[in-house]
Structures are given as C-alpha cells and as structure tokens.
Amino acid sequence: MGITQILFWGLSVLAIFAAIMVVASKSPVHSILSLIVVFFAISGHYILLNAQFLAIVNIIVYAGAIMVLFLFVVMLMNLNAGSEPQKHRLLQFAGLISGGCLFLVIISAISETPQAASNVMIGTGNSGLIKNLGMVLFKDYVIPFEISSILFLSAMIGAVMIGKKN
Amino acid sequence: MEIKWYIGLAVALFCTGVVGVLVRRNSIIIFMCIELMLNAVNLLLVAFSKMHASSPAAIADPSIVSNAQIFVFFIMVVAAAEVSVGLAIIVMLYRNTRSVDVNFLNRLKH
Secondary structure, X not given: OOHHHHHHHHHHHHHXXXXXXXXXXXXXXXXXXXXXXXXXXXXXXXXXXXOHHHHHHHHHHHHHHHHHHHHHHHHHHOOOHHHOOOOOHHHHHHHHHHHHHHHHHHHHHHHOOHHHHOEOOOOOOXXXXXXXXXXXXXXXXXXXXXXXXXXXXXXXXXXXHHHOOO | OEHHHHHHHHHHHHHHHHHXXXXXXXXXXXXXXXXXXXXXXXXXXXXXXXXXXXXXHHHHOOHHHHHHXXXXXXXXXXXXXXXXXXXXXXXXXXXXXXXXXXXXXXXXXX
8 A cells, every 4th residue: 555545545534524523513613624624635635636736726715715704704703502503303314314325326326337447647647737727727718717807806796795784 | 546436535525515504504504515515526526637637638638637627726716706705695694683594594485
C-alpha cells in the first residue's frame, strides 16, 4: 500500500466522518466547523488528483469565504444548541432510511458497470495546473467567464435588496 | 486507485447531505448540506476527468481533461453567488419570524 493510497483512505475517512458530524451535531457552530474540515479533506483529494488550482480555489472560496459568511450569520443570530428546532423521531428515522436506500441503490448500480475498475491517474498529468487551466479558461470559456461576473453582480444586488430593512 | 472508490466516497458524501436535508429543521444546516452535495459532485467530476486523462482522445488533445475542471470552477462560482442570496433570504426569514425553523415557511401555502 503506497503513500497515495494511505492518504486517500485517510482523507476519505476524515471527509465522511466530518460530513456525518455536520448532520449530527446539535450546535450550528460545530456543524460549520465540521463542514470546513470536509472542505479541507476534499481539497486534499484535489491535490492527490493533481488539480492544484481547484484545491486552492476550494480552500479560498469555500473554507475562506462561504463558511466565514455562514459563521457570521450564525453568530449574528445567536443560535445555540438549546434553541435548535427538532424534527419528530419517526421523521428523522424515515429520513435516515431513505438516504441509506439512495446510497445502496447508487452503489449497487455503479458496482455492476465494467468501467468501475478503470484507474484514476493520481499525481500525474498537468491538466489541472494553473497555466493549462488558464489557457483553456481564457481561450474557450471567455464568454461564460464574463457572464459569471454579471451573475455575481446580480447576486450582490439581490442580496442587498433582500437584506435591507422592509 | 480505481474509480469505484471515488464514486463510493462521492456517493457517501452526497447521501449524507440528502439525509441532512431530510432530517434537520434548521434552515442554515439544510443550506450547508446542499453545499456538501455540490462538493461531492465536484469531487466526482474531477475524478472522472483524471480517469479519462489516459484515453486516446485525451492524449491527442490534452485540453479535454481541463474542461471538466473548468466546469467545476463554474460550479464553485454559481455556488458562491447562490450562498450570498440564500443567506440573505435566511437573515430576512429570521428577522420576520425570530427563528430559522423551515417549518415556519409552511405559511407560504396559505
């Protein structure tokens, strides 16, 4: 078992455990901190796959910007475990069962396909480096890139419009 | 590493997000579970792009592999815009009802 496989399993176990903690923990602040751990584990997976640009963007955008925004909102509202609304036990159990069924169905459907044993190239290839991604982004995807700036502008205006008093 | 382990990891993360949306009533946690599902899909897209990196078409034109990663980049862009608007809606919900319970939203149907 090589070093990449040990890293893969370690990061996978960390990601799944932290994801379960997001759903299971009572306090919203603990959920947010667990979600940051998930994002760092996924960034580690991107680095293993030699997609360095996405790993950095994932840390900056998700762990750096989006989760801080979540943390601000939770602290602004002063939520804690005591004021946490709870669903009925039966509904929680039904949700758990249906999510588990979805998991089993997808896994059993995927495991039958002949491509399931195809190899992923770990740690090789330079398609995920910033130089190559930048060339593709600014050659083939210039128009979507510019449209996304309009999307951000409209999102900003929408957030201000919704968020202002009355 | 075989692709099936990546599929298993991504499906596990995605189903955890689905369970979170079904089980929790706090709208912020539900929103975070949606982010978790988006990230599971992103991880799977990158894994598939690296799976196809050794195919003959990708060796002839290496920019094919970059396309999936550009796609993931645009998903992150859309997610960032979505979070800003969604959190504004949650703040407004809290300001009007003094709670982040999604069950308060069922008055929309009356």
